Amino acid sequence: xxxxxxxxxxxxxxxxxxxxxxxxxxxxxxxxxxxxxxxxxxxxxxxxxxxxxxxxxxxxxxxxxxxxxxxxxxxxxxxxxxxxxxxxxxxxxxxxxxxxxxxxxxxxxxxxxxxxxxxxxxxxxxxxxxxxxxxxxxxxxxxxxxxxxxxxxxxxxxxxxxxxxxxxxxxxxxxxxxxxxxxxxxxxxxxxxxxxxxxxxxxxxxxxxxxxxxxxxxxxxxxxxxxxxxxxxxxxxxxxxxxxxxxxxxxxxxxxxxxxxxxxxxxxxxxxxxxxxxxxxxxxxxxxxxxxxxxxxxxxxxxxxxxxxxxxxxxxxxxxxxxxxxxxxxxxxxxxxxxxxxxxxxxxxxxxxxxxxxxxxxxxxxxxxxxxxxxxxxxxxxxxxxxxxxxxxxxx
Amino acid sequence: xxxxxxxxxxxxxxxxxxxxxxxxxxxxxxxxxxxxxxxxxxxxxxxxxxxxxxxxxxxxxxxxxxxxxxxxxxxxxxxxxxxxxxxxxxxxxxxxxxxxxxxxxxxxxxxxxxxxxxxxxxxxxxxxxxxxxxxxxxxxxxxxxxxxxxxxxxxxxxxxxxxxxxxxxxxxxxxxxxxxxxxxx
Numbered sequence: 163x164x165x166x167x168x169x170x171x172x173x174x175x176x177x178x179x180x181x182x183x184x185x186x187x188x189x190x191x192x193x194x195x196x197x198x199x200x201x202x203x204x205x206x207x208x209x210x211x212x213x214x215x216x217x218x219x220x221x222x223x224x225x226x227x228x229x230x231x232x233x234x235x236x237x238x239x240x241x242x243x244x245x246x247x248x249x250x251x252x253x254x255x256x257x258x259x260x261x262x263x264x265x266x267x268x269x270x271x272x273x274x275x276x277x278x279x280x281x282x283x284x285x286x287x288x289x290x291x292x293x294x295x296x297x298x299x300x301x302x303x304x305x306x307x308x309x310x311x312x313x314x315x316x317x318x319x320x321x322x323x324x325x326x327x328x329x330x331x332x333x334x335x336x337x338x339x340x341x342x343x344x345x346x347x348x349x350x351x352x353x354x355x356x357x358x359x360x361x362x363x364x365x366x367x368x369x370x371x372x373x374x375x376x377x378x379x380x381x382x383x384x385x386x387x388x389x390x391x392x393x394x395x396x397x398x399x400x401x402x403x404x405x406x407x408x409x410x411x412x413x414x415x416x417x418x419x420x421x422x423x424x425x426x427x428x429x430x431x432x433x434x435x436x437x438x439x440x441x442x443x444x445x446x447x448x449x450x451x452x453x454x455x456x457x458x459x460x461x462x463x464x465x466x467x468x469x470x471x472x473x474x475x476x477x478x479x480x481x482x483x484x485x486x487x488x489x490x491x492x493x494x495x496x497x498x499x500x501x502x503x504x505x506x507x508x509x510x511x512x513x514x515x516x517x518x519x520x521x522x523x524x525x526x527x528x529x530x531x532x533x534x535x536x537x538x539x540x541x542x543x544x545x546x547x548x549x550x551x552x553x554x555x556x557x558x
Numbered sequence: 559x560x561x562x563x564x565x566x567x568x569x570x571x572x573x574x575x576x577x578x579x580x581x582x583x584x585x586x587x588x589x590x591x592x593x594x595x596x597x598x599x600x601x602x603x604x605x606x607x608x609x610x611x612x613x614x615x616x617x618x619x620x621x622x623x624x625x626x627x628x629x630x631x632x633x634x635x636x637x638x639x640x641x642x643x644x645x646x647x648x649x650x651x652x653x654x655x656x657x658x659x660x661x662x663x664x665x666x667x668x669x670x671x672x673x674x675x676x677x678x679x680x681x682x683x684x685x686x687x688x689x690x691x692x693x694x695x696x697x698x699x700x701x702x703x704x705x706x707x708x709x710x711x712x713x714x715x716x717x718x719x720x721x722x723x724x725x726x727x728x729x730x731x732x733x734x735x736x737x738x739x740x741x742x743x
Contacts, residue, residue: 209691216676216701252584379637382612382665393637395611400640491584492633492644494613505631507618520614520633528668557691 181210185288185543188553199538204531208556215558219517223483232318235555237280238498240273243322249493249504250324253486262326262451263404268442271435276305277498278428285547289366294356301349304342325459326452336443343436367422371533371545381529385500385522386427391419397496409441424548458484483512499523499550524556572602588644597657604662611635615669617677621703627651628679658684676701
């Protein structure tokens with residue numbers, strides 16, 4: 163006799179997830195259409211953290227924009243600083259001395275480590291791997307201490323200046339980095355043993371949030387998400403800037419484009435970043451960190467307080483801002499989450515006429531519905547976690 | 559650089575009269591495109607010249623500076639030949655609309671919505687042209703140069719959403735609690 167299965171009601175349920183959901187670290191809202199637990203459609207609502215970055219920058223001088231850039235992706239504020247400074251320097255036509263370029267590479271990679279450790283650690287702890295999450299947060303804390311020792315701040319660093327850096331590296335920088343990296347490698351080894359072949363972790367991540375190579379390109383994705391789908395596009399290799407072409411590193415690629423590949427890509431990039439920092443520290447040349455151009459560089463304090471010319475020079479740069487020639491340019495660096503581009507338009511004054519940031523995670527959120535369609539509600543958490551959406555950058 | 563000029567020559571060959579001007583700005587290839595037939599121009603760039611990654615769409619407001627007031631700026635990348643190209647399209651104020659690129663790149667969806675939100679430039683044939691960073695009741699487009707930076711927006715009443723589930727039990731519980739408290743005192 164055939165058992166009678168009652169007809170289950172299949173009604174499409176609309177569910178609003180967010181804007182402040184405990185498992186989505188970031189203010190974002192998903193308007194879901196569900197059939198049972200299956201996600202039929204997902205409409206992503208962003209903008210809860212919109213504070214008018216572009217408009218604020220138009221009111222500030224070129225130098226005053228640097229603290230604003232810290233607040234974009236606050237997990238990798240050093241990369242934002244470097245990207246902005248490089249974009250303005252491109253418009254000026256200035257090239258910083260080699261020591262400055264090496265230091266910029268080092269701090270970019272430290273920021274990338276910070277970003278990837280935050281992303282992987284948080285994603286792991288959201289899936290219940292609290293121990294591994296804490297190990298990564300401990301590793302991140304070591305990076306934060308190096309950054310604090312270097313810049314004086316933990317997150318909003320404002321370390322890079324147009325045409326140079328706030329100051330040179332502290333004398334014990336290399337030792338601190340070496341000892342921190344030894345601990346981080348040990349911690350990451352533990353994390354690798356805890357996570358990479360963990361059955362629960364694998365089941366939650368692999369074959370979830372799959373996005374094919376073609377779709378990823380079609381959605382303008384960049385960074386670890388695009389590379390996890392197998393597209394070899396890293397701004398550091400494709401359009402080398404600073405001294406990346408003189409350093410030896412690999413770009414890890416995935417093949418399936420699922421969350422597990424994204425996780426592995428990020429973990430391997432952490433190794434590569436540490437390798438880059440060590441190489442750059444070994445090759446670090448001596449010399450100045452500022453360009454030799456009084457139009458953009460503040461005079462030394464003895465000159466400011468000791469001579470009228472120095473005082474006037476200081477006053478002009480602070481009050482009117484550095485004068486950037488009229489024109490428009492675009493410069494992209496590889497941020498923690500993808501191509502971080504700055505499109506700037508100058509009308510020849512002391513303030514930017516237009517400043518646009520290409521926010522990698524805003525664009526990634528545009529493809530989120532494609533990643534999650536057909537999966538379960540619970541899969542939203544790891545998929546969203548591996549995008550590493552940072553509200554400050556996504557909503558600007 | 560000879561390489562850049564050969565690339566520009568290629569683009570000239572494919573797009574022909576659609577190019578109003580092309581230049582080299584700090585080593586970047588910049589092309590001013592005609593607004594008519596924009597999607598067809600981009601289709602050619604994508605299919606025939608392998609510019610497969612649409613990197614960014616944004617706009618600039620040249621209020622009281624240039625005559626077609628707006629400029630929509632596209633950044634595209636060719637992964638195969640490792641080249642970037644920037645395309646600028648002039649858009650007048652009285653007819654602020656350009657072709658949407660969503661049929662070519664679905665990633666254009668969010669980027670175009672953002673330009674519409676902040677500049678008020680429409681994208682024809684866009685599937686879902688809503689505000690994205692700001693809320694629906696916002697007046698004006700804040701990145702336009704004639705939008706004052708300190709302008710306050712009117713307060714918006716709470717939006718009623720149909721079918722929102724409200725758990726009445728917790729409210730009833732609270733009312734009961736209040737009643738018992740007031741009867742005791």
